[in-house]
Amino acid sequence: MSGLAMPKPDDATMRRRDEIVADMRIIVPGEGVVDAANAMRAFESDGLTAYRQLPLVVVLPETVAQVSRVLKYCNDRNIRVVPRGSGTSLSGGALPLEDAVLLVMSRFNRILAIDFPNRIVVAQPGVTNLGITSAVEQEGFYYAPDPSSQIACSIGGNVAENSGGVHCLKYGLTANNVLGIEMVLMNGEVVRLGGSHLDAEGYDLLGVMTGSEGLLGVVTEVTVRILKKPETARALLIGFPTSEQGGQCVADIIGAGIIPGGMEMMDRPAIHAAEDFVHAGYPLDVEALLIVELDGPGVEVDHLITAVEAIAIGNGSTTCRISQSEQERLSFWAGRKAAFPAVGRISPDYYCMDGTIPRKELPRVLAGMRELSAKYGLGVANVFHAGDGNLHPLILYDANVPGELDKAESFGADILRLCVKVGGVLTGEHGVGVEKRDLMPEMFSQVDLDQQMRVKCAFDPNHLLNPGKVFPQLRRCAELGRMHVHRGQVAFPDIPRF
Amino acid sequence: MTTFTPTTSEEVLSTVAWAVAEGSPLEILGHGSKRGIGRPLQTEHTLDLSKLTGVTLYEPAELVLSAKAGTPLAEIEKLLAENGQQLAFEPMDYGPLLGGEPGKGTIGGVLGANLSGPRRLKAGAARDHILGINVVSGRGEPFKSGGRVVKNVTGYDMSKLMANSWGTLAVFTDVTFKVLPAAETEVTLALRGLLDDAAASAMALALGSSAEVSSAAHLPERVATRVAGGALGSEAATLLRVEGFGPSVAYRIAALKTLLGKAGPLEEIAGEASQLMWRDVRDIKPFADGSEKPVWRVSMAPFHAHQMVLTLRMQAAVSAFYDWQGGLVWLRMEEGDPEAALLRGLLRKHGGGHATLVRAAPAHRAAVPVFEPQPPPLAALSARLKAEFDPKAIFNPGRMAPGAGSATLGVATEGSAP
Numbered sequence: 001m002s003g004l005a006m007p008k009p010d011d012a013t014m015r016r017r018d019e020i021v022a023d024m025r026i027i028v029p030g031e032g033v034v035d036a037a038n039a040m041r042a043f044e045s046d047g048l049t050a051y052r053q054l055p056l057v058v059v060l061p062e063t064v065a066q067v068s069r070v071l072k073y074c075n076d077r078n079i080r081v082v083p084r085g086s087g088t089s090l091s092g093g094a095l096p097l098e099d100a101v102l103l104v105m106s107r108f109n110r111i112l113a114i115d116f117p118n119r120i121v122v123a124q125p126g127v128t129n130l131g132i133t134s135a136v137e138q139e140g141f142y143y144a145p146d147p148s149s150q151i152a153c154s155i156g157g158n159v160a161e162n163s164g165g166v167h168c169l170k171y172g173l174t175a176n177n178v179l180g181i182e183m184v185l186m187n188g189e190v191v192r193l194g195g196s197h198l199d200a201e202g203y204d205l206l207g208v209m210t211g212s213e214g215l216l217g218v219v220t221e222v223t224v225r226i227l228k229k230p231e232t233a234r235a236l237l238i239g240f241p242t243s244e245q246g247g248q249c250v251a252d253i254i255g256a257g258i259i260p261g262g263m264e265m266m267d268r269p270a271i272h273a274a275e276d277f278v279h280a281g282y283p284l285d286v287e288a289l290l291i292v293e294l295d296g297p298g299v300e301v302d303h304l305i306t307a308v309e310a311i312a313i314g315n316g317s318t319t320c321r322i323s324q325s326e327q328e329r330l331s332f333w334a335g336r337k338a339a340f341p342a343v344g345r346i347s348p349d350y351y352c353m354d355g356t357i358p359r360k361e362l363p364r365v366l367a368g369m370r371e372l373s374a375k376y377g378l379g380v381a382n383v384f385h386a387g388d389g390n391l392h393p394l395i396l397y398d399a400n401v402p403g404e405l406d407k408a409e410s411f412g413a414d415i416l417r418l419c420v421k422v423g424g425v426l427t428g429e430h431g432v433g434v435e436k437r438d439l440m441p442e443m444f445s446q447v448d449l450d451q452q453m454r455v456k457c458a459f460d461p462n463h464l465l466n467p468g469k470v471f472p473q474l475r476r477c478a479e480l481g482r483m484h485v486h487r488g489q490v491a492f493p494d495i496p497r498f
Numbered sequence: 499m500t501t502f503t504p505t506t507s508e509e510v511l512s513t514v515a516w517a518v519a520e521g522s523p524l525e526i527l528g529h530g531s532k533r534g535i536g537r538p539l540q541t542e543h544t545l546d547l548s549k550l551t552g553v554t555l556y557e558p559a560e561l562v563l564s565a566k567a568g569t570p571l572a573e574i575e576k577l578l579a580e581n582g583q584q585l586a587f588e589p590m591d592y593g594p595l596l597g598g599e600p601g602k603g604t605i606g607g608v609l610g611a612n613l614s615g616p617r618r619l620k621a622g623a624a625r626d627h628i629l630g631i632n633v634v635s636g637r638g639e640p641f642k643s644g645g646r647v648v649k650n651v652t653g654y655d656m657s658k659l660m661a662n663s664w665g666t667l668a669v670f671t672d673v674t675f676k677v678l679p680a681a682e683t684e685v686t687l688a689l690r691g692l693l694d695d696a697a698a699s700a701m702a703l704a705l706g707s708s709a710e711v712s713s714a715a716h717l718p719e720r721v722a723t724r725v726a727g728g729a730l731g732s733e734a735a736t737l738l739r740v741e742g743f744g745p746s747v748a749y750r751i752a753a754l755k756t757l758l759g760k761a762g763p764l765e766e767i768a769g770e771a772s773q774l775m776w777r778d779v780r781d782i783k784p785f786a787d788g789s790e791k792p793v794w795r796v797s798m799a800p801f802h803a804h805q806m807v808l809t810l811r812m813q814a815a816v817s818a819f820y821d822w823q824g825g826l827v828w829l830r831m832e833e834g835d836p837e838a839a840l841l842r843g844l845l846r847k848h849g850g851g852h853a854t855l856v857r858a859a860p861a862h863r864a865a866v867p868v869f870e871p872q873p874p875p876l877a878a879l880s881a882r883l884k885a886e887f888d889p890k891a892i893f894n895p896g897r898m899a900p901g902a903g904s905a906t907l908g909v910a911t912e913g914s915a916p
Binding site for chain 2: 388449
């Protein structure tokens, strides 16, 4: 993937750069247009820092009318546009293109309405995920999806990526918590999908927009549902001699009808890295460590803690601690939450993967990863959203050693192939972006991909919005629209009729 | 007039390929339990999926179930119940309202109509639980989307796009849903004698508490008697359902009683009596009267609903009841006229949403847009999307809006766009 092929820059656009910058300054007056290379440097990459590219120009609009005019201008002139929220994508979704306007939505940073009787918040897309919770927590409410970047990531970006988080097994992903959006199409048209009510009429365009990685439209307003905070939360910290036992414990918890607020697993390398870093008191003699958090009324949490403890012991846990205070609960989480920087301490660089597998396949996938680790000569540590099968293998490498990045990427690709092979998928929550783009054929046939691209054609027929992301090979919409059917030549076997 | 009854995905594919080649429209049908919803169709041929059946994968510990699209919902619900699980979104049954048998409907129809029930409030609709699909497009090509795992952002979520498409984008052959444990205990708290506005305030208070109310309905006076075999009597009933483990349910019910004690007299209804009541609310039992009086399904911001209904009552004779804390309003038009313009105008004045004419005589369904008309840019986008899936308009043409070639929603007339 290091030899990532992006769409070839359009010469006509490159030649007209000065004119385009001047026109952008007319549409977005003031400080909203950045064209100096040193100032654009801040936008050259997102959370996938292995890739960097300066855009043609950075535009930071402030109004929906400006977004609409920028997009229409670019659409009319065949200029590419890359939308960006806070730039925390881990898959390169906001990686700029040399010939594209980078449309940065960070100045859309206001909460527009808070409505407690209807339990909704209307926010501009640049408001951070945590910013929504901050706006309503004085009344005891919160916004449930909690990606680990929630202090920085924007709600518009959450819509683009269908972001999840530790609590999404019980409370759902972004798609399950957003009621409506306002968005601008590449042709400048403004449309509203959904609103303050449930289930929009007509086709579920909100459903397809959520997780579309900035390829279909630019979100300019988001309506989310907020929830009342659970009365209390307690956690168990459970160690197992084998990952099989840990996996079976998770299956038995769910089999008992319990859906925990959070359920996280770590393997031995991740446990050791985390313990060395934050001294959370994790047991070091176990192969799998499970954190199970139960939230709700105190009586419910107490009831379920007892049930989960019995299930853990039944599965041969060697340690099982139950948090007796809020401080202790947070200490259980401290190691898990610091897992990424902890791994960063034991390796110069690490590469975070994001496959999802059927949970029962965990032992097989972990064994496969150990073999791959030996094959590539690179270490790997695993953290795992155990409840929903979302794996985050962290591949350890050193970017200063020539060839190691390539090796790490090949290792990562093999892990994702393994995930697909056991019935899983390429990405659970980080998105395809540029990172997993060329792996899409591992999961989808050309017919599958063509039909996805036809969805793109309905929104953006000239492939101007965020091209080079998600799809390994862009096909022109006119070509995709052709039908190869010939009357009378289609096989028509004996189909029962009456 | 031919009815094709495929028993395999390959037969579905060859039927569609034939229809595409002939340019011959098909009515896509499961059990036909929702056949009366939408504009009446005039297709020569029918693609009947009711023999494309069978659960192909069910792993309770993985919370996942796959089935052929024509598998009866009743069969799936029975299998899940045997394992202490359920479709948490509680898909409703339109059969009784539309004069059909109860208990019909296929799993494909559940997705195509994006069904849900009173638990929609907390647990979402079919769209929130669909994990993956295999379908045949109107280009005569089979494609898949999604998978069998809960967390998946690989490619566009085409599975959600199929929800509420009413058979106009693609023919489903296989669907995979997330399933969840069924609640161990269920108790409903009924507040009696509240007027609509007081009920709206009580429901908002309850839903704004940490009691985790999973369903909230208000049955006004005279409507209440038409659920659960009249067990509630005729006095208005505001129903709050609490589900979960026994000790937790008891605690949360007690908390709600403290919170709402001043709102009016309270009753507790537990177990099967509670389940029966919610099933009747879910299936619109109060309006399942064997008539063709128009019935509307209105989705709107919950706290605005009672005001909208109050204004409507001044201009038309209607019966109404509320689910989803008020976010779902069921309306029966007592004088036989759907009053579409009046209702949709009021809806726009009360925060917007959508009104669907789920029951009406065929003449009304042909004349009145059954589905909420969309503003021009959105209608055009929907039409483009339809053309990308079904360029020859062979799937259920006209069901969602007039026009032989267009199966997308009507366009809102000037001045009516929100």
